[in-house]
Amino acid sequence: MTNEYLINILGILTILALFFLIVSLIFKMEKVKELRVEVDNLKKSLDEMDEQAKLIVRTDMELNKTQEELDKKIIGLYALQRLSRTISTTLEENQIFKMIEPEYLEELGFERAAAFLWDEKEKKFTLQLSVGYLNDEAEIIKSSVDKDHGAYLDVIRNERTISSISIPKGTFLRENLCSLFKANDFVISPIMPKEGSKGFLFVGTQNLDITMTEGDEELITIFCNQIGQAIENARLFEKIWLSQQDLEKKVEERTRALQNALNEVKLVSKRKNDFISAVSHELRTPLTSIKGYASILLAGKLGDVPEDMRLRLDKINRHSDELTHLVNDLLDISRIESGKVTMKRETQDLQRTVASVADLLSVQLKEKQIELFLSIPDDSRNVLADATQISRVFINLIGNALKFTPANGKISVQSQKVGDEIQIDIVDTGCGIPENAKEAIFEEFYRVENTINEQVKGTGLGLSLVKHIIEAHGGKIWVRSKLGEGSTFSFTLPQS
Amino acid sequence: MEIHIGVGASSESDEITAVREALRQARLKIPSERIDLAIIFTTINFSYSSILKTISLYLKDTPLIGCSGAAVISHKGIFKHGIVIMLLNIPEGVYFNTASVTDIKAKGALNAGEELGEKLLYGFQGVRRDFGITFSDGLIDETSNFIFGLQEKLGKSFPLAGASASDDLLFKKTYVYYNQNVMNDAACGLLWGGKLNFGLGVKHGWKPLGKPRHVTKSNDNVVHEIDGYAAANIYKDYLASDLENLKKEIKRISILYPIGIYLSGEEEYLLRNLLAIRDDGSLVLQGNVPEGSQIRLMIGTKESCLLATHQAIEEVMLGLGARKINLLLVFDSVSRYILLGRRAEEELKIIRKTLGEDTQIAGLYTFGEQAPLRAINYQGVTRLHNQTITLVGIGG
Numbered sequence: 001m002t003n004e005y006l007i008n009i010l011g012i013l014t015i016l017a018l019f020f021l022i023v024s025l026i027f028k029m030e031k032v033k034e035l036r037v038e039v040d041n042l043k044k045s046l047d048e049m050d051e052q053a054k055l056i057v058r059t060d061m062e063l064n065k066t067q068e069e070l071d072k073k074i075i076g077l078y079a080l081q082r083l084s085r086t087i088s089t090t091l092e093e094n095q096i097f098k099m100i101e102p103e104y105l106e107e108l109g110f111e112r113a114a115a116f117l118w119d120e121k122e123k124k125f126t127l128q129l130s131v132g133y134l135n136d137e138a139e140i141i142k143s144s145v146d147k148d149h150g151a152y153l154d155v156i157r158n159e160r161t162i163s164s165i166s167i168p169k170g171t172f173l174r175e176n177l178c179s180l181f182k183a184n185d186f187v188i189s190p191i192m193p194k195e196g197s198k199g200f201l202f203v204g205t206q207n208l209d210i211t212m213t214e215g216d217e218e219l220i221t222i223f224c225n226q227i228g229q230a231i232e233n234a235r236l237f238e239k240i241w242l243s244q245q246d247l248e249k250k251v252e253e254r255t256r257a258l259q260n261a262l263n264e265v266k267l268v269s270k271r272k273n274d275f276i277s278a279v280s281h282e283l284r285t286p287l288t289s290i291k292g293y294a295s296i297l298l299a300g301k302l303g304d305v306p307e308d309m310r311l312r313l314d315k316i317n318r319h320s321d322e323l324t325h326l327v328n329d330l331l332d333i334s335r336i337e338s339g340k341v342t343m344k345r346e347t348q349d350l351q352r353t354v355a356s357v358a359d360l361l362s363v364q365l366k367e368k369q370i371e372l373f374l375s376i377p378d379d380s381r382n383v384l385a386d387a388t389q390i391s392r393v394f395i396n397l398i399g400n401a402l403k404f405t406p407a408n409g410k411i412s413v414q415s416q417k418v419g420d421e422i423q424i425d426i427v428d429t430g431c432g433i434p435e436n437a438k439e440a441i442f443e444e445f446y447r448v449e450n451t452i453n454e455q456v457k458g459t460g461l462g463l464s465l466v467k468h469i470i471e472a473h474g475g476k477i478w479v480r481s482k483l484g485e486g487s488t489f490s491f492t493l494p495q496s
Numbered sequence: 497m498e499i500h501i502g503v504g505a506s507s508e509s510d511e512i513t514a515v516r517e518a519l520r521q522a523r524l525k526i527p528s529e530r531i532d533l534a535i536i537f538t539t540i541n542f543s544y545s546s547i548l549k550t551i552s553l554y555l556k557d558t559p560l561i562g563c564s565g566a567a568v569i570s571h572k573g574i575f576k577h578g579i580v581i582m583l584l585n586i587p588e589g590v591y592f593n594t595a596s597v598t599d600i601k602a603k604g605a606l607n608a609g610e611e612l613g614e615k616l617l618y619g620f621q622g623v624r625r626d627f628g629i630t631f632s633d634g635l636i637d638e639t640s641n642f643i644f645g646l647q648e649k650l651g652k653s654f655p656l657a658g659a660s661a662s663d664d665l666l667f668k669k670t671y672v673y674y675n676q677n678v679m680n681d682a683a684c685g686l687l688w689g690g691k692l693n694f695g696l697g698v699k700h701g702w703k704p705l706g707k708p709r710h711v712t713k714s715n716d717n718v719v720h721e722i723d724g725y726a727a728a729n730i731y732k733d734y735l736a737s738d739l740e741n742l743k744k745e746i747k748r749i750s751i752l753y754p755i756g757i758y759l760s761g762e763e764e765y766l767l768r769n770l771l772a773i774r775d776d777g778s779l780v781l782q783g784n785v786p787e788g789s790q791i792r793l794m795i796g797t798k799e800s801c802l803l804a805t806h807q808a809i810e811e812v813m814l815g816l817g818a819r820k821i822n823l824l825l826v827f828d829s830v831s832r833y834i835l836l837g838r839r840a841e842e843e844l845k846i847i848r849k850t851l852g853e854d855t856q857i858a859g860l861y862t863f864g865e866q867a868p869l870r871a872i873n874y875q876g877v878t879r880l881h882n883q884t885i886t887l888v889g890i891g892g
Contacts, residue, residue, distance in 0.1 A: 046707055053706035053793070057734045057753060060795060064752055071837045102509075103577065111664075207666065 069213070072109065076219050079107035084226045093234040096227065097129040105131055108219060109210050110203035112183055114141055115191070115227075117199035118153065125149055128199070137182070144180050152188075156198045161189040161221045165212055185212040189224040193232040201227065273334040280327045280334070287327065291320040322459075329461040333444065336468040343386040343472050347496040350383060350424065351376045354413050357394040364402055372398070373412035380415040380422045382496035389469045390493070396462040397426045397489050404430035404450075404487070421475065421492040428488075433481040441479070442467045466491075499692070500585035501823040501890065502526040503856040505570035507578040511542045515550040518581040525856065528585045531555055533592060533686075535582040536562035536673060537860040539575065540664045544671055544678040547579065552676055555583075559594045561684045562673040563631035563661035565860030566830045571848065574841055580858045582823065589691045591623050596674035596684040605638035608683065609645020616687040617649060623689040625650070629825075629888070630658035632683035634670040634863030638716060640784035640880045642683065643866055647878065650687075653868070656878040657696060657888045658685075659827040660864035665834070670863065693891035695815025698867040700767055700829075700884040701804025704756055704792035706734065711789045717771075719755075719779045722791065726777025730755075731770075734793055743773050751831040754883055756794040757785055762869045767794060769831060769882040782864055783880040796883070798839055801832055805843045805885050809850045812889040819891035821851055826859025827886040833861045843885065 083104045087096050097115055105113050112132035116125040124146050130138040145152055151173075155162060164185040167174040177186060183204025191199040201224050205212075294316040297305060305313065335341040351374065358365070358372050365372060383390070394413075401411045409429040416423050433441060433448060440446045445460040470477045470491045481487035504521030508514035523531075534555055538547060544564075551560065568580045586592060595615030600608040616628065628650060632639060639660055646656065661670035674684040688694075709730065713721035722730050731742050731749060742749065749770060756765030768781040785791070812824070824847065833840050847857060865886040868878045 050707045054734050054736070056705065057793070057795065058736055060797075061735060061748075061752065064748065068748075068837070075838060106576070 073215055076108050076216070079104045080219055080223055083108075083223060087227060087230045088233075090230070091234050091237040093231055093238070096230050096234060100129055100131070102131045105203060108203070108223075109207075109212075109216060110187075110205050112181060112204045112206070113202060114138070114181065115199060115201045116142075116145055116152070117191070117197045118149075118156065120197060123149075125152065125199070129201075133182075141180060152200055155188055155200050156190045156192070159190055159192060161187060161217055161224075163187040163212065163217045163220075165214060165217060182206060184208055185210065187212075187217050187220040189217075189220050191224050191231065192228045193235065195232070196235050198228075200224075269337065273338050276330050276334045277338075280331045283323070283327050287320055287324050291317060291324070294320060326459040326461065329459055329465050333461065333465050333468055336465075336472050341472070343389060343469075345384045345473070345494075346387060347382050348385045348387055348390055350381050350415055350422070353387075353390060354394055354398075357391060357398055360395065361398060361402060368402065368405070368407045368409070370402060370405055370407070370409050370411055373410065375412060375414040377415065380417040380495075383422050383493040384496045385473055385493050386469075389472075393466050393469050393491070394426075396466045400462065400489075401426055401428035401430060401487075404428065406430070417495065418492065420495055422495050423490055423492050426489045427486065429486040432483040432485050433479060433487055434483055438479055438481065442477070499587055499590060499822060499890065500526045500528060501856060502583045503570060503580065503823065503858045504583075505568065505572045505575065505578060505580045505858075507575040509577065511547050511579070512550050514542075514579045515547055515581070518579050519551070519554055519583075522581050522583040526583055526585050530585055531558050531583045532586040533584040533594070534558050534560040534562075535584070535686075535858070536560065537568045537580045537858065538562070538564050538671075538673075539566070539568055539577050539579075540564055541577070542579070544673070545676075548673060548676045548678065551581070557675075560673060560675050561594050561596075561629075561631060561686055563634075563659060563684075563860070564663060564671040565659075565862060566662045566665055566833060567861050569826050569828060569844065569857060569859035569861070571844075571853075571855065571857040574844060580860070582858045591620070591689040593617075593619050593687045594674070594684065595687075596672070596677070596679070596682060598679055598682040600633065600636050600642065600681050600683065602681075605636060605641035606645040606648075609642040610648050611645075612683055612685050613646045613649025616685050620687060620689055625654070625687055625689040626692050627688045627694055628654065628656045628658075628685055629688075630656060630683055630685040630866060631672055632658065632660050633672055633679075633681055634660035634662045635667065636660070636681070636683075638784075639782075639864055639866075640717065643878060643880055646685075653877055655696065655868055656866055657825070657827065657886055658866035659860060659862040659886075660866075660880075662830050662861055662863040665830060667863075693816060693819050695812040695821075695887075695889040695891065696867060697808035697811030697815070697887040697889070698764075698865070698869060698881060698884050699804035699808040699811070700764060700796070700881070701800035701802075701807075702754065702756060702765070702767055702794040702796035702883060703800065704758075704765060705795045706793050708758065708790050708792055711785055711787055711791055714785050714787045714789075716784050717768075717781050718774075719781060719785050720776075721778075727779040728773050728777040730793060731773075731779075739773065739775070739777070746770055746773060747834075751835050751883070752796065754794050754831075755779070755781060755785070756792045758790040758792065759869065764869060765792060765794060766869065766879055767882045767884070782882050796835065798836055801836060802839075802842055802846060805846050806850070808885050808887050809847055812887045813850075816889050816891045821855055821889045821891055823890045824851060824855055824857045824859075825888040825890070826857060827862050827865045827867075827888075828859060829865060829881075829883045829885070830861045830863060831883045832885060847887075 083100060086099045090096055090099060105111070113129060114127065114133065115129035117128055119126050127138060127142045133141065164174060178184060181202055181204050184206055186202060186204035188200055188202050191201055201220070203220055294313050296302060298310065298313045298317065354374055354376070398411065405411060405428045412427045414425045414427065431450060437448045441448060442463050444464040447460045467477050473493055475492040475494070477489070477491040479487055479489050502522035502525030504518035506514040506517035508517055534551065536551070538544065567574050567576045568578050570580045593616055595612055597608045597612040597615070603611065630646065632642060636642065647654065661672055663670050669680060672679045672682045672684055709722050711719055711722055712724050719727040721727055728739060728742065732738065735742065735749070754767045754769050756767055759766055768783050768785055770779060771782050772780040774780065828843065836843065848855065865881045865884045866878055867881060867886045
């Protein structure tokens with residue numbers, strides 16, 4: 001009984017346990033189901049995220065490519081700017097290519113470069129630049145370029161850049177260029193200065209990772225334009241420099257010739273002065289004797305002098321005076337010219353000087369009924385001059401005016417202050433001076449051809465002497481005149 | 497006694513002038529006449545033997561190691577054409593040994609690594625070895641195996657930093673310098689011991705993108721299948737491109753979207769650059785990818801790159817504590833140089849701003865960097881990296 005009871009209880013318990021187990025299993029299965037859904041969701045999310053990752057990678061790749069392109073362009077532009085700045089710093093043609101640094105070219109994406117200029121006389125290309133090549137390699141390139149110069153001259157003639165972009169792969173030209181210049185990608189662009197020899201620049205790279213773009217082609221074209229411009233500037237500068245050198249040489253030669261001529265003139269002038277001085281001195285002695293003997297004869301100290309003889313002796317006496325006068329003038333001019341006479345500069349009252357001269361000439365003035373007017377204001381009254389010499393200036397100039405002014409004419413002497421100098425004008429109403437004689441009258445022994453000069457004797461030394469005296473004072477003299485309307489002689493003297 | 501280091505740099509086009517100028521600058525920073533070690537980095541297109549000859553004229557038999565790079569880095573700037581020379585005057589208590597290995601391809605990278613390790617250890621008995629620097633030809637396919645070989649001799653978790661030499665991005669020839677020898681298919685190394693204080697920083701800044709995937713078939717640095725499909729499908733899918741276009745764009749893809757290997761416990765993914773895509777759809781990577789590895793496609797930007805530079809310097813500073821940095825060696829991936837483009841100098845600016853304008857810097861752009869990933873406490877295993885900036889700070 002007891003056993004049966006126990007078995008029943010155990011059976012019930014087993015059933016209950018089974019029940020709970022089944023219920024728990026059902027719950028677990030539900031949980032597993034839920035977890036499976038969760039795992040599926042997570043797997044789905046992971047797949048979705050993986051898909052997103054793919055999108056990210058693709059976008060990132062595109063962005064990086066764009067960035068690389070941009071970087072390359074910026075670096076290229078910087079390099080181009082630096083290159084342009086560098087080559088523009090020289091004005092020597094043979095220095096331009098030497099200034100193209102390999103590192104700048106590398107920044108442009110090219111580790112190899114060669115530049116050539118066409119020599120029209122020699123009919124061959126000359127190598128100006130070689131980067132990334134050994135000497136032997138550069139020689140091979142040079143001789144090959146010379147051999148096929150026609151093809152390279154075409155690049156220059158057509159003024160067109162060619163590159164591994166524009167020449168299709170597999171063509172003979174491209175393969176030839178690639179193998180000659182040892183490059184996988186390249187650009188060849190003409191260098192076109194306006195005048196003189198033109199050429200081309202080759203730049204290339206062996207790096208297969210570098211993708212050449214049209215932008216690279218453009219950069220190299222711009223760079224070649226700048227090289228062309230730099231060469232042009234250098235040539236222009238050289239031309240200007242050479243012509244300047246030529247000019248300087250000519251100026252130097254001319255100056256030397258003029259200096260020689262001047263020295264010659266000075267020498268001649270000195271000889272002339274020496275000669276005049278010597279001759280004058282030699283003339284003076286016999287003249288004094290002639291004049292002395294004539295005076296003795298005229299005075300009747302050697303017996304009576306018949307009228308005819310007196311007349312002749314008078315003439316001898318007068319001519320001797322004139323000759324003495326001439327010799328004295330000549331001597332003065334010669335002395336002033338050679339600097340033997342120093343002007344003793346003192347304050348001179350123009351009013352007084354002119355008045356004393358007028359006094360001296362009063363007889364002649366009266367004879368010809370000529371009025372002499374003085375207009376010397378106080379502010380232009382005093383000059384710094386040698387008293388004797390300045391009197392001679394006035395005697396000569398007023399004397400001349402008197403000589404060439406017809407009777408009843410007018411002479412005026414005026415002074416005015418001009419800057420630091422005093423200008424004196426001697427104005428007459430005489431016959432005037434022809435235009436062509438205005439300069440010559442100041443030369444020695446020059447005499448204007450006119451009726452008065454034919455009648456009145458003169459040495460032709462007066463104005464020359466005046467000019468010498470004025471210039472020795474640091475002043476200048478000139479004349480304004482019109483035939484038949486009188487003359488104005490003006491000169492300047494330092495103010496006192 | 498403190499280690500004295502002088503760095504000189506020159507961008508003169510004539511190598512003899514450049515060496516003289518760089519040596520003069522470097523010497524100025526060293527109070528002693530004695531130079532114990534020279535490290536040099538050069539760009540391509542120099543007469544390398546002429547460089548080494550000129551240096552030997554001044555430094556006689558001073559041990560020298562170095563390699564070539566697409567550009568050299570110094571506190572004077574980044575030179576696309578230039579030379580950087582470091583001269584070291586090493587105090588008592590600090591030991592070093594240099595060695596080289598040649599014919600790596602013929603010997604096998606693993607064996608060559610072991611040979612270099614052995615040579616470096618020679619003469620180091622009884623001295624605690626601290627740290628190693630290696631420079632190797634950047635065009636060796638199996639640099640990962642070379643490092644494994646070194647680790648066989650120096651210890652699995654021995655801290656190593658190094659650079660794979662690079663050229664002017666034509667991937668034609670890179671150079672390793674050892675004493676007066678200019679070498680290809682070779683590597684050289686430097687082992688430090690004693691009381692040298694140094695800090696390491698390695699960061700790349702690339703982030704994982706998309707679903708995690710698994711390498712189902714690979715052989716060293718060639719990944720044949722990913723998730724049972726041809727490995728190249730990962731790039732075909734993400735870039736919506738066919739095999740031909742992918743091959744054309746390989747350089748850009750390699751820089752922008754490398755493969756990242758997930759390493760359990762490491763902070764950053766280990767990056768692998770794409771070297772080639774084979775016609776069967778397999779990917780040739782710069783460095784090994786073990787079968788079963790979890791990988792991700794990685795994405796990087798200029799900003800993330802520069803942020804990584806910042807983080808790498810912080811790691812160096814953490815490693816050195818309060819000590820002043822005497823010299824900062826920079827092994828910077830050429831990929832970063834290309835990606836940053838005009839902003840490449842910004843990395844240098846960040847370094848100088850953080851460490852001070854007077855910090856001496858010497859480095860180069862590399863085809864691969866070697867460093868432990870978890871660099872802060874040096875416990876990480878040294879690996880071959882791509883796309884990183886690897887910094888080694890040598891303290892006073």
